[in-house]
């Protein structure tokens with residue numbers, strides 16, 4: 001569930017509270033999400049060390065401790081971090097807990113066991129990490145760089161936006177928001193986009209992500225485990241009125257992912273196989 005804006009806000013929050021804090025213990029309750037890629041057992045080797053940095057790269061959070069070890073978390077759709085006192089009741093789906101000095105815990109909870117956490121000395125060992133494209137909000141990704149990178153992809157524009165090799169940080173929810181802001185049909189193929197439409201897409205990507213970071217930062221407080229998606233324009237809003245034109249927002253499930261968009265503001269038609277999938281999915285739309 002968390003994408004660039006939420007992870008950026010969580011990172012900033014944890015930088016404030018975790019950096020320099022000493023680890024008193026690491027309890028791995030359910031090893032299934034944890035991959036130890038380091039040479040030592042982190043549940044003993046991490047005790048007594050302090051956090052030195054918290055970073056984000058794409059949809060990964062990176063927790064670095066003294067002597068060069070990292071914990072890398074990719075929460076995928078259902079992973080959540082909790083920042084709570086030691087005595088707080090443990091949720092059933094708690095996978096591991098870092099006990100910190102001053103009685104605070106950082107806990108990883110994952111209702112559907114979809115996320116992954118890696119202990120490693122070398123970030124490039126983490127699957128999917130080194131291969132990521134540049135950050136979607138990186139100053140290096142100017143409009144011309146964006147145009148150039150798009151040329152390598154010929155598929156549907158929503159699929160490209162969520163492809164972490166194209167740009168890192170955008171998932172299903174913010175791709176819908178960006179495409180709505182850019183007034184582009186999510187299933188248009190990249191070669192069909194005009195230079196003007198690509199510019200609109202680029203500007204929408206930058207403004208939606210920046211605006212959402214501000215919003216999530218303002219709403220989050222200590223509740224780093226919550227999602228802050230109530231005030232999105234279209235994602236998760238199938239059947240509700242489009243905030244721009246009032247037309248009901250469509251919801252289409254293609255390849256197991258829900259896509260929300262406004263047929264009035266984002267006109268277009270699917271072609272070929274995808275069109276049959278869309279027609280089948282449209283009949284299941286809940287309004």
Ligand SMILES: [Zn+2]
Pocket residue numbers: 242243244245246247262263264265266
């Ligand atoms: Zn609309």
